[in-house]
Amino acid sequence: MHAIVVGGGIGGLGAAVGLHRVGWTVTVLEQAPEFGDVGAGISLWPNALRCLDELGVDLGDRLATQEEGGFRDRRGRWVTRYDTAAFERIHGRPLGAIHRRDLIAALRDAVPAGSLRTGAEVTEVREDGRVRFTGGEVQADLVVAADGIRSRVRHALFPDHPEPVYAGSTAFRGVAKHPGARLGTSFGRGTEIGVLPLTGDDVYWWVAYVTEPGEDPVDLRKSFGDWHDPIPALIGETPPEAVLHHDLYHLGTPLGTYAKGRIALLGDAAHAMPPFLGQGGCQALExxxxxxHAVSTEDTVEAALRSYDAQRRPRSQRVARESVRMGRLGPQLANPVAIGIRTALLKALPAQVTARVGRDITGWRPPRLPRPAPPRTP
Structure with a gap:
């Protein structure tokens, strides 16, 4: 059985690893000239770490386990602290973080090199599995559309479906060296700034604030230079050309199905969500x-895709809705009275209670995939 995966990001490579693991031949078609350094950092919640375990992808010392931190206001005053022991006990795994480039590399290395094709722009995908791309045409048993939030495959399958909508905020991301930085999220009016330690004293930081789409970005050093340490230093130590800036969009109208014919939509192509729960990449790995698992347990591709859709669509769309809601209650909250109430509520919560937040999302456990046969002894 042969699968074509359109897109070589986290979801596409994750799908390729899983399909290869259950015995399929896989070809990954990536439009970019190489599988390279994409983005800045990413948080890996327990549900994603379990998925990587099931895929057989070992991140080793590239994964940074978060040990302490919490929520603060712009002046650095603690609102609530992060109880790591309670979090790991309740959620079953710690919160991890990694460079996106390292995660992409780990997934890529788990796929046979001959299965990876770069510079391959897909020009047509048919429901019967026929795929045309620059350099060739192939008939596949399964096509996995993992081509991102602006998915061409999704648009071809559902041309009347509404396009992604603006999530209300714009975001900046970067990585800087800063020994001793701690995990934290700090809130201001309509603003969130996050700090996520990686390995080797690297720190992934992000800034998101409410604005109109397409507005000229603010000067980060001027606008956030009076926030608490280490925020000004992280921004200042990141070369301007290395700072990523994107308006945030999401698939505001949920799809009615993630499968059509022999095509499965996956990751942002199926359920693009705002980043306010840190679950976009995690849901793609799920x-x-x-x-x-579906293609390894069902008798036909059609039955497998029905099973995949039935399992993934309700959960991923619920997580997407929760991501929107958390944005409105968190980084996008601008009313001073509402901010005061939120701060008071968070301060009143014991750390043990705070650690339970999100357990219904991060506690998800993946199905078991077939294990590779051990090598034969001569």
Whole structure:
């Protein structure tokens, strides 16, 4: 059985790893000239770490486990602290963080090199599995559309479906060296600034604030230079050309199905969500494992895709809705009275209670995939 995966990001490579693991031949078509350094950092919640375990992807010392931190206001006053022991006990795994480039590399290395094709722009995908791309045409048993929030495959399958909508905020991301930085999220009016330690004293930071789409970005050094340490230093130590800036969009109208014919939509192509729960990449990895399990347990591709859709669509769309809601209650909250109430409520919560937040999302466990046969002894 042969699968074509359109897109070589986290979801696409995760799907390729899973399908290869259950015995499929896989070809990954990536439009970019190489599988390279994409983005800045990413948080890996327990549900994603379990998926990587099931895929057989070992991140080793590239994964940074978060040990302490919490929520603060712009002056650095603690609102609530992060109880790491309670979090790991309740959620079953710690919160991890990694460079996106390292995660992409780990997933890429788990796929046979001959399965990866770069500079391959897909020009047509048909429901029967026929795929045309620059350099060739192939008939596949399964097509996995993991081509991102602006998915061409999704648009071809559902041309009347509404396009992604603006999430209300614009975001900046970067990585800087800063020994001793601690995990934290700090809130201001309509603003969130996050600090996520990586390995080797690297720190992933992000800034998101409410604005109109397409507005000229603010000067980060001027606008956030009076926030608490280490925020000004992190921004100042990141070369301007290395700072990523994107308006945030999401798939505001949920799809009615993630499968059509022999095509499965996966990751942002299926359920692009705002980043306010840190679950975008995590949900893509869940998709990858469930899809691999479905094709390894169902008798036909059609039955496998029905199973995949039935399992993934309700959960991923619920997480997407929760991401929107958390944005409105968190980084996008601008009313001073509402901010005061939120701060008072968070301060009143014991750390043990705070650690339970999100357990219904991060506690998800992937289905078991077939294990590779051990090598034969001569």
């Amino acid at each position: 998709d990858a494992v469930v899809l691999a």
